[in-house]
Amino acid sequence: MEISNETEMEKAIKSIIEGLEMLGLTEYEARAFMALILIGGGEAEGVARMGRIPRTSAYKVLESLEKKGFAKMIQGKPRIYKPVELETLEDRYTSRIKDLFSRLRLAREMYGEKGEPQLVYTVYGKSNVLRKIGEMIDQSEGEILLSSPKLGEIRRELAEQIKKAISRNVKIVVITSRTQRAPKNTEVHYKEGLIATDIVSDGKRALIADAELAACGYSDNPVLAQHLKHFIEIMLYG
16 A cells, blocks of 8 residues: 555656646756755755755756746855745746737737738848837837837847937837846836737837747737737736
8 A cells, every 4th residue: 555655646746747847847957846845945965865866966956946936045055945935936837828828819810810921021030120129119109018028138239219219209118027127218017927029119010029039020010019019018907
């Protein structure tokens, strides 16, 4: 009977580790996080032992967990690692999943029933994507909604165009993480876990770029722009 219980426990742990890998963790990171949850935190050696990962890899794995927001380090000798609260992680990933499916619905709206783009074209290459964003800023007359995890990079590359837009009394509303510096004289809202750059100009032009600004989809179709505007407003006020 005892052997059966251990087998069931192993199956349960394996299932949890597979689930953590779906959230972007490596197998070692998932094992280390599971160990942190079970022991409530500890030194690298103890985590390695409980998680069944190589002791020589423990610090590197724990540092990676900290960067990904799954663990926090307590300074000292030796360093102690504790897991981030499960409720915090649940809220974070529930928000990201909702965001993902909202984007999927938006993509469905932006493409026809036969999978053909509705006045949407793609721009490739970071310099070209930034140039297109700059064009949208130059064309703006009333309002720009800009949501991006790369706001600092956009600010640096397009500082002069942003400044000129503000001087034309264009209202610029930005959504970004607290690690990013927003341009002066803009309305700033903070949101963690952004996965793409979204821009709407005057409710008439829309752009969606990937996380690294390597490619984007652009449309000057007001109907599609309003769809994206609605999505951004849900992030702001929903």
